[in-house]
Amino acid sequence: MRASDGDGADARERGHVTAETAVVVPSLVALLGMLLWGVTAMVAQVRCVDAAGAGARAAARDEPPERIRQAVRAVAPHGARVEMSREGELVRVRVTARAAGPGPLGVGLEAEAVAHAEPG
Numbered sequence: 001m002r003a004s005d006g007d008g009a010d011a012r013e014r015g016h017v018t019a020e021t022a023v024v025v026p027s028l029v030a031l032l033g034m035l036l037w038g039v040t041a042m043v044a045q046v047r048c049v050d051a052a053g054a055g056a057r058a059a060a061r062d063e064p065p066e067r068i069r070q071a072v073r074a075v076a077p078h079g080a081r082v083e084m085s086r087e088g089e090l091v092r093v094r095v096t097a098r099a100a101g102p103g104p105l106g107v108g109l110e111a112e113a114v115a116h117a118e119p120g
Contacts, residue, residue: 033102041099041107044077048095048111051076055093056113059084068093077109089117 055072063071065084072082072095080097094112101107 037101037105041101041109044097044099045109045111047075047077048080048097048109049113051080051082052093052095052111052113055082055084055095056091056115059086059091059093060115060117062117086117091115091117 051072051074054075055068058068058071068084069082072093073080076082076095077097077099080095083094083096085092092112092114094110097109099107099109
C-alpha cells in the first residue's frame with residue numbers, strides 16, 4: 001500500500017468540500033435574506049391593517065381628518081398613504097404602503113377598515 005494514495009484522496013475530498021461550501025453558503029445567505037424580507041413585508045401588512053382599524057375607529061367618533069391621519073400614521077409603516085370616505089353611516093379608511101424589497105421586488109400593501117359612525 002502506498003502512502004501517497006491516501007494523501008491524494010484526502011486532498012481531492014477537501015477540494016470537493018470546498019466547492020460544495022462555495023455553492024451552498026451563498027444559497028443559504030440568499031434564502032435567509034428572502035425569508036427576512038418576507039417577514040418584514042408581513043409585519044408591514046399587519047401594521048397597515050392595525051392603522052386602518054385605528055383610523056376607522058377615529059373616523060367613527062367623528063374626529064377631524066387631521067386627528068384621523070395622526071391615528072393612522074402612529075401605527076402605519078413609514079410612507080403610508082391614507083384615504084378616507086364616508087358612505088351613509090359607514091366610514092371607510094384605506095391605508096396603502098410599499099414594503100421595500102431588493103431592487104424592483106418591493107411589494108404594495110393595502111388594508112381597509114370600515115366602521116359604523118357613532119350617532120352625533
